[in-house]
Each structure stands twice: as structure tokens, then as C-alpha cells.
Amino acid sequence: xxxxQSPQAVILREGEDAVINCSSSKALYSVHWxxxxxxxxxxxxxxxxxxxxxxxxxxxxxxxxxxxQQSSLYLTASQLSYSGTYFCGTYxxxxxxxxxxxxxxxTVIP
Amino acid sequence: DTGxxxxxxxxxxxxxxxxxxxxxxxSEHNRLYWYRQTLGQGPEFLTYFQNEAQLEKSRxxxxxxxxxxxxxxxxxxxIQRTEQGDSAMYLCAxxxxxxxxxxxxxxxxxxxxxx
Numbered sequence: 141x142x143x144x145q146s147p148q149a150v151i152l153r154e155g156e157d158a159v160i161n162c163s164s165s166k167a168l169y170s171v172h173w174x175x176x177x178x179x180x181x182x183x184x185x186x187x188x189x190x191x192x193x194x195x196x197x198x199x200x201x202x203x204x205x206x207x208x209q210q211s212s213l214y215l216t217a218s219q220l221s222y223s224g225t226y227f228c229g230t231y232x233x234x235x236x237x238x239x240x241x242x243x244x245x246x247t248v249i250p
Numbered sequence: 251d252t253g254x255x256x257x258x259x260x261x262x263x264x265x266x267x268x269x270x271x272x273x274x275x276x277s278e279h280n281r282l283y284w285y286r287q288t289l290g291q292g293p294e295f296l297t298y299f300q301n302e303a304q305l306e307k308s309r310x311x312x313x314x315x316x317x318x319x320x321x322x323x324x325x326x327x328x329i330q331r332t333e334q335g336d337s338a339m340y341l342c343a344x345x346x347x348x349x350x351x352x353x354x355x356x357x358x359x360x361x362x363x364x365x
Contacts, residue, residue: 172353181341181356182293227292231352236306238283238354240292 143168143228143241151247152218160213160244162228169231171211173202174240177224182240185213185226218248252276254357256342262363263332270328271360275344282325283354284317285341286310293341299325300347332364 143164152158162171170189174182186195188204188211196202199216215222228241255274263269275282280301285293296315297307301322311317314332319325329336339361343354 181358184353184355187353225292236298237295237308238298239295243292 142239143171143230145226145228145241145244147244148242149245149247151249154220154248154250155217158215158218158246160215160226160228160246162211162213162241164209164230167208168211169208171202171204171208172229173211173213174227174229175222175224176227182227215246218246220248220250222246223248254342254344254355256340256357256360258360259358260361260363262365264365265332265334267332268328268330269332269362270326271340271342271362272324272326273342273344273357274324275342276355277323279344279346279355280322281345281347281352282319283343283345284325284327285343287339287341287359288337296327329362332362334364337362337364 143162146161150158170187172187173185175185176182186202188202191206191208194203202213204211211228226244226246229238231238254276257272261269283298284296286296287293294310295308296311297317299319302319314330317327339359341359342357345352345354
């Protein structure tokens with residue numbers, strides 16, 4: 141039931157781009173993206189609700205495919221502050237339990 | 251500060267003792283969630299409240315765990331007879347109930363260490 145993310149970990153140099161994928165075997169009602177820095181709480185990034193939706197702010201954007209089984213998070217021209225673990229998450233069809241994905245550790249180095 | 255707050259931030263206890271954590275959500279939020287997170291893993295859902303009603307509990311929530319939200323505002327999570335496997339970060343989140351658009355805002359967490 142837990143969404144699966146890939147890659148598990150990625151190391152980038154400042155200014156490089158990254159894509160993080162989140163996949164589910166079943167269609168999702170919505171997908172949420174969070175970033176968590178070490179020792180801190182997850183921080184909400186964005187939510188996608190509709191198949192085919194794309195949205196973003198600044199240099200972080202995301203897409204949700206038409207079948208609503210895959211979402212991708214795009215980080216462009218990465219900055220040191222982008223380092224952290226990124227989680228996708230979704231409510232299951234009961235609308236009550238929230239499942240986080242397996243997580244992707246992103247490290248940006250100078 | 252009008253964010254989600256949690257107390258204490260850290261707790262060290264001996265195996266077999268009881269512990270209680272508190273979460274104060276964002277004031278207008280009617281939904282409150284508890285999660286547990288162990289090192290290197292994502293948060294795992296434990297339970298959630300809508301107002302004062304506890305509407306769902308994960309199978310992870312054994313009978314040693316109990317949560318309350320007596321007046322639909324703050325919530326407490328109690329762990330009785332703690333075990334070393336209970337060592338984790340306990341996260342609280344709150345949200346405003348909008349169908350399919352609930353964004354959860356997380357507190358800083360309570361880190362529990364059971365010796």
C-alpha cells in the first residue's frame with residue numbers, strides 16, 4: 141500500500157537537476173510532497189489532485205500522471221538548502237489513513 | 251507562533267515506565283494525526299482525530315498506546331509499560347478538513363528513548 145519512491149538516494153552538485161519518482165500500484169486520490177531535514181519535522185511542499193496536473197513554485201515542481209499512479213518531483217538548479225529526505229504521501233481510499241512513500245535522500249554538495 | 255507544538259521535545263525513560271506526550275494543533279484545525287518515525291524510515295500513521303472523536307487507529311497502535319483529544323483541541327499520546335522498541339520520534343500533525351485537499355502541518359516531534 142505504501143507508495144514506492146525512486147531513487148532511494150541521490151547526490152547532486154549545486155546547480156544540477158534532479159527528479160524523484162513516486163509510484164503506486166493503485167490510482168491515488170491525491171499525492172502530497174514533503175521534505176524533511178535531519179532531526180526536523182516534515183514540511184509540506186505541494187499537493188496534486190488531478191490526473192495530468194503539473195504545478196510548482198520557484199525551482200521545485202511536480203506532476204501527476206493521467207492514471208494517477210505516478211507522480212514526479214522536479215528540482216532544478218539545486219541549492220544546498222534542498223538537501224533532505226523527500227517523501228510523497230497519499231490518503232488511501234478511506235480518506236483517513238495517510239501513507240508516506242519510502243523516501244528519497246537528496247544531498248546537494250558545493 | 252501559531253504552528254503545531256509538541257511537548258516534551260525529548261524524553262528518556264526506563265523500560266516499563268509510562269510516558270505521555272502532548273500536541274497542540276493549529277487552533278482552527280479540526281483534524282489531528284499522530285505518527286511514529288524510526289531512524290531512516292518515513293513517518294508511519296498511528297491514529298487520527300476529527301474534533302474529539304478518534305476515527306481510526308493503525309494496527310501499529312498496540313493496546314499499550316492510547317490517545318485522547320478531550321475537547322477537540324490538544325491531544326495526548328500515552329505509552330504504558332514502554333519497551334525499547336518504542337524508541338522513536340513521535341510526530342503530531344494537524345489539518346483543516348477539506349476533502350482530498352488536506353495539507354498536514356507537522357509539529358517538531360517528541361524524541362523518545364527507552365533504556
